[in-house]
Amino acid sequence: MKIESLKLVYFSPSGTTKTIIEGIARGFNYNPVETIDVTKPEVRKQQLQTSENDLLVIGVPVYVGRVPTIAIDWLYTLQARSTPTVCIVVCWRTHFFTLQPMQAFIVKYLIK
Numbered sequence: 099m100k101i102e103s104l105k106l107v108y109f110s111p112s113g114t115t116k117t118i119i120e121g122i123a124r125g126f127n128y129n130p131v132e133t134i135d136v137t138k139p140e141v142r143k144q145q146l147q148t149s150e151n152d153l154l155v156i157g158v159p160v161y162v163g164r165v166p167t168i169a170i171d172w173l174y175t176l177q178a179r180s181t182p183t184v185c186i187v188v189c190w191r192t193h194f195f196t197l198q199p200m201q202a203f204i205v206k207y208l209i210k
């Protein structure tokens with residue numbers, strides 16, 4: 099496995115998750131970087147494919163105790179084969195019950 103590009107995916111209605119994900123991306127210092135802002139409905143219509151040579155960083159917020167359904171629905175359309183993935187959940191306070199489903203999602207669908 100050799101990471102050749104960074105793919106940033108975020109759902110960020112009020113912008114905090116976006117800011118955090120972009121800060122993390124600066125720390126990784128990869129080039130090229132592809133940014134996919136799935137807050138935008140037109141972006142959610144496009145399917146994203148990633149490979150083992152990408153590093154995928156997914157950022158989502160917690161709203162009312164959950165990752166928003168819109169974001170989860172889009173994540174299920176991801177075609178991510180053997181892609182190393184970092185998942186960031188942004189909230190006011192630590193929320194185990196959102197991290198756990200995100201981890202389950204990653205294990206079930208992304209790590210194959």
Ligand SMILES: Cc1cc2nc3c(=O)[nH]c(=O)nc-3n(C[C@H](O)[C@H](O)[C@H](O)COP(=O)(O)O)c2cc1C
Nearest residue numbers: 110111112113114115159160161162163189190191
């Ligand atoms: C309507 C609303 C509901 C929220 N519900 C929760 C929550 O249940 N638990 C929590 O920890 N944070 C909650 N938050 C805080 C958000 O997760 C936090 O503001 C996050 O940074 C928003 O991400 P965004 O700016 O990328 O949209 C809520 C915020 C709003 C506005």
